[in-house]
Amino acid sequence: LDWSQNAALFSPAVCPKNPGDGLIMRPLCTADWSKGFFKVLGQLTKVGDVTLEQFVKKFDHMKKTGDYYITVVEDTYLGRIVATATLIIEHKFIHACSKRGRIEEVVVSDECRGKQLGKLLVSALTLLSKKLDCYKITLECKPQNVAFYEKFGYSPSEETYMQKRF
Numbered sequence: 212l213d214w215s216q217n218a219a220l221f222s223p224a225v226c227p228k229n230p231g232d233g234l235i236m237r238p239l240c241t242a243d244w245s246k247g248f249f250k251v252l253g254q255l256t257k258v259g260d261v262t263l264e265q266f267v268k269k270f271d272h273m274k275k276t277g278d279y280y281i282t283v284v285e286d287t288y289l290g291r292i293v294a295t296a297t298l299i300i301e302h303k304f305i306h307a308c309s310k311r312g313r314i315e316e317v318v319v320s321d322e323c324r325g326k327q328l329g330k331l332l333v334s335a336l337t338l339l340s341k342k343l344d345c346y347k348i349t350l351e352c353k354p355q356n357v358a359f360y361e362k363f364g365y366s367p368s369e370e371t372y373m374q375k376r377f
């Protein structure tokens with residue numbers, strides 16, 4: 212599955228509703244660098260100093276794997292990225308050589324809150340992971356966002372999320 216084919220996965224079945232006037236949901240493209248993609252990511256966490264060259268190199272790597280569904284919502288009137296979320300497919304030997312989905316970097320820009328863009332992104336990527344035959348899909352979130360993700364059928368895990376920071 213190459214990156215250009217990923218766009219076909221955003222069929223009406225996967226992407227049930229129109230996000231709103233002038234808003235479109237689509238896969239990330241290189242031009243989104245100048246449409247404020249990193250500004251939106253910066254509302255989630257530290258993005259650091261990233262040059263266009265570094266962005267393109269990293270994005271090319273991600274595209275080559277075929278396992279990154281980096282999705283954006285663009286306000287086409289303003290030519291600005293207003294929301295993003297990513298589905299990453301992790302390959303496993305377990306569960307009969309199955310796959311696990313991970314939802315990462317779900318961000319809706321401040322000025323677009325209340326338009327249900329987070330809902331649109333999470334529902335589309337969750338459905339996509341099912342279509343791609345993942346046996347489960349997981350995400351990490353702040354306690355105050357648990358209720359939001361429960362709406363899509365996610366539940367707190369019995370396992371503890373552990374990390375080591377470098």
Ligand code: 16G
Binds near residue numbers: 314352353
């Ligand atoms: C949140 C994000 C995660 C992101 C992390 C960054 C969702 C569902 N979760 O946990 O994807 O990687 O924040 O935080 O969007 P960090 O910079 O502290 O690692």
